[in-house]
Amino acid sequence: MVAAESTQQVSALGRALLSVLCRREATGYELSRVMSTSTDYFWSARHSQIYAELARLEAAGLVRHTDIAAAGPRQSKRYAVTGDGRRSVLQWLRSEPEAHVDRDPVILRAHALWLLPPDEAAQVLAGIERASRERLALYQSFERALDEEGQGRVPGHPDFGSWATVRAGIEFHQGRLRWCRDVRRRLQQSEG
Amino acid sequence: MVAAESTQQVSALGRALLSVLCRREATGYELSRVMSTSTDYFWSARHSQIYAELARLEAAGLVRHTDIAAAGPRQSKRYAVTGDGRRSVLQWLRSEPEAHVDRDPVILRAHALWLLPPDEAAQVLAGIERASRERLALYQSFERALDEEGQGRVPGHPDFGSWATVRAGIEFHQGRLRWCRDVRRRLQQSEG
DNA sequence: ATGTGCATGTAAATGGTTACATGATTGT
DNA sequence: ACAATCATGTAACCATTTACATGCACAT
Known part of the structure; x- marks a missing residue:
């Protein structure tokens, strides 16, 4: 049942989103706030990037959404991490730390x-x-x-x-x- | 004589290259080594990006090149910072420090x-x-x-x-x- | 009425990496 | 012969930012 796409590698942004979704379900909007404010300021991303990445994660079977009522022209989507999503986070955590180029x-x-x-x-x-x-x-x-x-x-x-x-x-x-x-x-x- | 282009803003990579060229003249190849090794490891960039940026800096009048003999199919170009280039570095140094998003x-x-x-x-x-x-x-x-x-x-x-x-x-x-x-x-x- | 927050998306542009391409010189 | 180093460039792709676009609810 698990799609072949799940073997694809997840981007750093994807891991960041999965890492938040392992704590609690959230909409794209909520994620975009978490990524730029408060205690969870650990990886920054704009909403335009987040919505696109959530679609990719869902295609890979790592997250899943349910439609909920929303205050706007569109429906809102509440995202939850799947078993595969959680496993991919744990697998990454156990892997060797990647090199980081910081342009400060x-x-x-x-x-x-x-x-x-x-x-x-x-x-x-x-x-x-x-x-x-x-x-x-x-x-x-x-x-x-x-x-x-x-x-x-x-x-x-x-x-x-x-x-x-x-x-x-x-x-x-x-x-x-x-x-x-x-x-x-x-x-x-x-x-x- | 100074081109209108010189009022354009310089990218961070451009500032990094100018910063090296304020120390000594260099070819694109030399710059690409400096940017990824030794004491000068402070901003990383691949040669593909460096050659493109040098062309942009030259169009803006911030650097200037002279052709020299090279071991290869093409001529080598030795780049030097111009007066405008040096001034733009000093102006940036005196400006307020920019915000930095680090994705570590x-x-x-x-x-x-x-x-x-x-x-x-x-x-x-x-x-x-x-x-x-x-x-x-x-x-x-x-x-x-x-x-x-x-x-x-x-x-x-x-x-x-x-x-x-x-x-x-x-x-x-x-x-x-x-x-x-x-x-x-x-x-x-x-x-x- | 005006602005702020909720909530989603698309499009264009810039920044950066990876891969392709060429060819001389020097050392093993 | 073969690899490494010198030396330059282009093209395709991925990541990120900025700008465009829509529209409801609620407070001032």
């Missing part, structure tokens, strides 16, 4: 930073620092909220996944702030 | 980690940790090499940019390793 504009600025005089370079760093501090504060508030709920400490509970996600964001920005401090210090060494 | 597969795994029993989740973390340790060691060897050259401490010298870039990579992976330790600790708390 901050790194680009770092590479070109020598072109500016030290005082202007320091201003660039200040801008990066400010943005990182804001993000860090946001993630720390997410972590506090999860800690108060209490379920973030229980492996086997979805909140554990959310906590791990938020923690990664916190650690990232703490590292970035340390970087700002290091680079700024070296700039000052040459000035003073 | 490790974060995706973090989000889904609760689906695995604690012992298997620990194995996933071990795989991530191993990969991060390797990268960290590589970046640390880059930093040592830059320290020995001595120019990495001098703002105004290209090596300062390389050092800042490498430092960011080191801080990132140190943060990631801390994250692995944190998550693993929480997994063990529930087991023991």
